[in-house]
Amino acid sequence: MFNRIMVPVVLQHVDRMRRTLAVAADLATQSRASMIFVAVTGKEPNEIASTPEKFAAELDLFAREQGDRSGVATESHAVVTNDPGADLQKRLLEAIKVTEADLVVMNSHPPGVADALHLIASHSAWLVRHSDISVFVVR
Amino acid sequence: MDESSADSLELIAELEEVYETDYEVGQDNIERYGLDMHNPVFFVSAGLIVVFVVLSLLFPDAAKAGLEATKDWVQVTFDWVFLSAGNLFLLFCVALILLPVGRIRIGGEDARPDYSLVSWFAMLFAAGIGIGLMFYGVAEPAAYYTDWYGSTPFEIAPYTDSARTAALGATMYHWGLHPWAIYAMVALSLAFFAYNKGLPLTIRSTFYPLLGDRVWGPMGNLIDILAVLATVFGLATSLGIGAQQAAGGLHFLFDIDAGLSSQLTIIVFVTGVALISVIRGIDGGVKLLSNINMGLALALLLFVIIAGSISAFLLNYGQTLSGYMRYLVPLSNPVGRADEAFYHGWTIFYWAWWISWSPFVGMFIARVSRGRTVRQFLVAVLLVPTLVTTIWMAAFGGSGLDQIEQNVGQLADGIGDDALVLFQMLENLPLASITSMLGIILVLVFFVTSSDSGSLVIDSITSGGKTDSPVTQRVFWALMQGLIAAVLISVGGSAALEALQAGAVSTGLPFTFVLLAMAVSLALGLKHEYQLNRAIGA
Numbered sequence: 001m002f003n004r005i006m007v008p009v010v011l012q013h014v015d016r017m018r019r020t021l022a023v024a025a026d027l028a029t030q031s032r033a034s035m036i037f038v039a040v041t042g043k044e045p046n047e048i049a050s051t052p053e054k055f056a057a058e059l060d061l062f063a064r065e066q067g068d069r070s071g072v073a074t075e076s077h078a079v080v081t082n083d084p085g086a087d088l089q090k091r092l093l094e095a096i097k098v099t100e101a102d103l104v105v106m107n108s109h110p111p112g113v114a115d116a117l118h119l120i121a122s123h124s125a126w127l128v129r130h131s132d133i134s135v136f137v138v139r
Numbered sequence: 140m141d142e143s144s145a146d147s148l149e150l151i152a153e154l155e156e157v158y159e160t161d162y163e164v165g166q167d168n169i170e171r172y173g174l175d176m177h178n179p180v181f182f183v184s185a186g187l188i189v190v191f192v193v194l195s196l197l198f199p200d201a202a203k204a205g206l207e208a209t210k211d212w213v214q215v216t217f218d219w220v221f222l223s224a225g226n227l228f229l230l231f232c233v234a235l236i237l238l239p240v241g242r243i244r245i246g247g248e249d250a251r252p253d254y255s256l257v258s259w260f261a262m263l264f265a266a267g268i269g270i271g272l273m274f275y276g277v278a279e280p281a282a283y284y285t286d287w288y289g290s291t292p293f294e295i296a297p298y299t300d301s302a303r304t305a306a307l308g309a310t311m312y313h314w315g316l317h318p319w320a321i322y323a324m325v326a327l328s329l330a331f332f333a334y335n336k337g338l339p340l341t342i343r344s345t346f347y348p349l350l351g352d353r354v355w356g357p358m359g360n361l362i363d364i365l366a367v368l369a370t371v372f373g374l375a376t377s378l379g380i381g382a383q384q385a386a387g388g389l390h391f392l393f394d395i396d397a398g399l400s401s402q403l404t405i406i407v408f409v410t411g412v413a414l415i416s417v418i419r420g421i422d423g424g425v426k427l428l429s430n431i432n433m434g435l436a437l438a439l440l441l442f443v444i445i446a447g448s449i450s451a452f453l454l455n456y457g458q459t460l461s462g463y464m465r466y467l468v469p470l471s472n473p474v475g476r477a478d479e480a481f482y483h484g485w486t487i488f489y490w491a492w493w494i495s496w497s498p499f500v501g502m503f504i505a506r507v508s509r510g511r512t513v514r515q516f517l518v519a520v521l522l523v524p525t526l527v528t529t530i531w532m533a534a535f536g537g538s539g540l541d542q543i544e545q546n547v548g549q550l551a552d553g554i555g556d557d558a559l560v561l562f563q564m565l566e567n568l569p570l571a572s573i574t575s576m577l578g579i580i581l582v583l584v585f586f587v588t589s590s591d592s593g594s595l596v597i598d599s600i601t602s603g604g605k606t607d608s609p610v611t612q613r614v615f616w617a618l619m620q621g622l623i624a625a626v627l628i629s630v631g632g633s634a635a636l637e638a639l640q641a642g643a644v645s646t647g648l649p650f651t652f653v654l655l656a657m658a659v660s661l662a663l664g665l666k667h668e669y670q671l672n673r674a675i676g677a
Contacts, residue, residue, distance in 0.1 A: 012165075042606040043246065043253070043334065043509055047165050050337025051247070082253055082507075084607035085598075086420025109173075 002031040002134075006101035008038050008092050008123075011058060012047040017107050020138040024105040025070035027136070034073040036099045037063040040091045042084040052080040075099075089126045096131055104135045147674055154671045158347070162355045164339045165603050174612055177603035180360055184367040184601055191372070192623055195638045199631040203638035210641040213648045214487040221490040222473035222482070224651045229320040231658050232517050235327075240665040241514030243672065245327075246334040252510035257433075258426050259507060260523055265429035265588035266503045268318070268524070269436070270381065272531055273582050277550075278560040279313070279485075280306040280536035281543060287554045290480040292466065303540055307455070308462025310532050312470045313486065315463060315525040318493040323520040325501025325654065326508060328661040330516075334509050335668055339604025342366045342498050348663040349656060362653060363600050366498035369646040370600075371620065373496055374593045376640035379624035381586055382406045383633070384558030385579060391559050392575050402628055409583060410621030413590035417613045421507070425591050432584045439577050440534055446568040447538040455537025459529050491647030494654060502599065503592040506606075513665070539564045590620055 007024045009017060028035050041048070041055045049055040056078035067074035077099050081087040096104065108124035124137045169178045176182070195202040214221075235241055244250055254262070264272075282288055283306035286297035292309040295302045328345040338344035343359030350358060382405040383397075390397035416424030444452045476482060508516055539560065542550050548567040554560055565574045594617040601616075602608040627635045 040607075044340040044506075044604070044606045045164050045333060045337045046605060046607060047163050051334075082422055083420035083595075085610050085613065086418065086423070088607075 002027065002033045002103040004036060004099060004101045005031075005033050005103045005105055006036050006038055006096060006099050008040075008095075008104070008106045009059075009062070010107075011039055011055075011062060014062070020105060020107040021066065023136065023138050025066070025072055027103070027105065028072040029070065033103075034075060035063075035066065035070075036075045036077055036101060037066065038077045038079065038092065038095045038099065040079045040081060040084050040088050043080060043082070052078070055080075089123050089130075092123065092127060093130055096133060102133055104131065104133065106135065106137060108137045108139055150674045151671065154667065154674060157667060158336045158338075160338070160347070160352055160355075162339075162352065165605050167355070168603050168605070173609055175602050175605060175608045176612070177363075177601055180363045180367065180603070181601040183360070184364050184371075187364070187368060188371055188619070188623070191368075191639065191642070192626060195635045196626065196631045199634040199638060203634040203641070206638045206641040206645065210491075210645045213645050214483055214491060217648055217651075218483060218487050219473040220651055221487050221494075221647070222471065224494075224655060225317045225321065225490050226471050226473075228324050228654070228658065229316055229521075231662075232320045232323055232521060235665070236514050236517050240669050241517070242512055243331075243335070243665060243668050244510070244512045245330045245516060246509040248672075250334070250510040252508075254426070254507055256519075258430055260519075260527075261429040261433035262426060262507050262588075262592070263504060263520065263524060264436075264527075265425070265432055265585060266500050266592040268314070268500075269432065270377070270582065270585040270589060272314070272528065272535075273561060273578065273585060274384065274558065275310070275314075276531055276535035276561065277539040277564045278554060278557040279310045280532065281539045281550060281554055281560060282557070283309055284540050285543060285553065288484065290478065290484055292470065292481055293478050294481075298544075303544075304458050304462040305466060306462075306540065307459040307532060307536055308464075308466040309470060309481075309485075310536055311459055311463040311525075311529060312467060313489045314528045314532070316467075316521055317471075318489070319521050319524050321490075321493050321497050321654070322500045322504060323517055324658055324661070325497040326504035326520065327513065327516060328657050328664075329502050329505035330508050331513075331661065331664055331668075333505065333604070336664065340502070340505065340606060341600050341604035342502070344604065345657050346660050348660045348667070365646060365649065365653075367597055367600050369495045369643050369650065370499040370593055370597055371616070371623070372639045372643040373499070374589060375620045375623035376627070376636050376643060378406060378409060378586060378590065378620060379628045379636045380633075380640065381582070382409070382624065382628065383636075385582055387556060387558050388562055388575075388579055388582070391562055392572070392579070399629060403625055405583070406621055406625050406628070409586045409590060410617060410624075412584075412587045413594065413617045413621075414614060416587060416591040417594050417617050418610055421595070425588060425595070428584060428588050428591070432581060432588060435577060435581055435584070439574060439581065440531060442570075442574060443534045443538055443565075443568065446570075447534070447541065451541055452534055452537060455540070456530065456533040459533040459537065463529065488644070491644045491651075493647075494650045495644055495647040497650065497654065498600075499593050499596050502596045506595070506599075535561070535564065538568070542567055590617060593620065 005028050039059050048058050059078045060076040063074040063076035079091045081091050106124050128135045168175050283291050284302050292305045295305045332338045332344045333340040343354045343362050346354050382402040385405050386397040386401040389395040542548050549563045562575050565571050594613045597616045598613040
């Protein structure tokens with residue numbers, strides 16, 4: 001059904017993504033698709049790595065581990081941007097084109113008061129609105 | 140493996156170990172309600188901001204008297220410290236340009252600049268100094284030339300040819316190489332330790348060579364909190380005072396009431412646009428607005444040059460350059476000066492101001508300067524803004540002085556309200572209503588570009604150096620600036636605003652010592668990088 005499944009990941013919060021990773025691996029196995037793990041980083045040091053190059057290497061390692069665990073073919077795609085806080089959604093949308101994905105499986109938080117007041121942004125809701133491929137939101 | 144390559148590998152490993160820290164970016168952060176905040180920097184800063192605002196509202200006159208007395212004491216007692224430090228920062232930057240460390244590239248050998256030169260320069264101006272050029276481009280040389288505030292550089296007699304050259308030269312001294320050397324040094328330190336040494340993009344990281352892992356403790360917290368307070372109060376009070384001045388300008392031009400409602404409308408407008416800009420981010424917001432403003436400022440500059448006559452501009456330009464070169468060294472002299480009233484009232488105030496703004500402007504410049512070598516960075520940050528400012532001062536200041544000499548318009552009768560001086564000068568040139576409107580727009584957009592870049596910087600410091608923290612946080616800081624300005628202006632009036640501004644400027648003194656230590660730290664860091672690069676290349 002799908003060939004290339006894009007899975008946006010926040011490497012510093014992988015522990016909160018177990019269900020999403022399991023769903024993506026299941027779908028990939030059923031469709032014999034590959035999983036492409038995408039993460040967005042700035043150029044400044046962050047929790048994961050001190051440079052964008054090291055960040056890309058960490059993402060690549062993560063993708064290999066996921067591949068070994070699920071038996072699915074995996075790839076990684078690190079996106080480097082000037083202002084990751086503001087650019088995240090747009091960069092993910094661009095990554096769909098670059099990776100030629102036909103499905104996005106991504107994590108999201110349940111909507112709460114902060115969402116109702118527009119205090120925090122839901123990246124998955126934005127991607128559903130702007131992407132022309134299917135987006136599977138896992139809570 | 141032969142012996143020499145084993146030695147060099149050992150040397151590389153030894154050198155790399157110096158900057159190996161167990162500290163992870165964001166490890167002291169607390170994540171709640173979708174926010175990601177450094178503990179204690181975020182909470183202590185926010186708490187102290189509330190305390191200072193409440194105190195200045197409860198006791199505006201006492202706060203004003205106390206904080207202005209502190210500012211005056213700082214400026215008079217430590218005048219030589221400020222002047223000497225300013226000179227040292229400039230000499231330090233020149234030394235780095237000339238030394239072999241100038242070849243080090245910010246972000247490593249393979250890094251390439253993220254922004255074109257034009258956008259980069261636009262953002263340099265827009266963050267910190269653009270707004271000042273609008274207000275002081277005409278007012279400052281006019282004040283020196285006419286002895287309006289009772290002090291001239293070197294006590295030169297007003298309304299003379301020497302007074303003219305000294306007025307333009309002294310203005311350039313305050314807006315030229317020295318302020319940019321301060322910003323460049325801070326920006327280079329922040330950029331170098333973040334992009335080359337992998338430390339969090341926050342002020343404390345620049346002291347790692349001196350303090351080691353202690354920078355992540357209370358001493359680092361103190362430095363970061365002080366930087367946040369200086370930035371928030373510097374920006375909020377400038378916004379408040381700027382709103383009063385802009386309302387005065389609208390009243391002068393269009394007879395619009397300059398009262399509280401107009402001032403609040405201006406604050407709401409500036410904060411609203413700044414909010415959109417921070418949400419859109421550096422590329423979609425700050426860079427875009429900076430480019431637009433640079434285009435508008437260039438148009439106004441060209442208009443003033445052409446409308447005021449090109450030959451007059453060329454004469455003024457020669458005088459500005461010669462005045463700057465002639466008086467650069469005497470104005471930098473920290474001892475045995477006869478013109479104490481002048482340099483205490485102007486030079487030291489500016490130096491304290493630039494230094495208290497340096498964490499903010501420096502960090503913003505750092506954020507957009509990756510990929511340039513130390514030499515390219517310093518030459519560009521020192522020379523290009525200084526050269527552009529000579530043109531600006533010769534055009535705006537020179538036109539103002541021409542009008543005073545030729546007894547044309549209101550300026551000839553004296554300065555009066557210094558917020559109106561720009562408009563009084565433009566009034567005597569053709570198309571005054573269009574150019575004055577352009578002037579008002581430029582002032583407002585420069586406020587927006589200071590507010591949005593300031594919010595990004597405060598957010599980065601209060602989230603422990605993270606640049607990917609939720610957008611909500613930068614929205615919070617942009618709102619805080621507008622809210623503080625609005626509350627101060629509505630409840631405490633000018634006294635409360637001026638009190639907190641005096642407080643912000645007073646932080647220039649502790650920051651002078653912080654910056655001197657930062658220069659030593661940067662020198663150590665660059666030496667280490669140079670040795671490392673040589674060892675790797677060997």
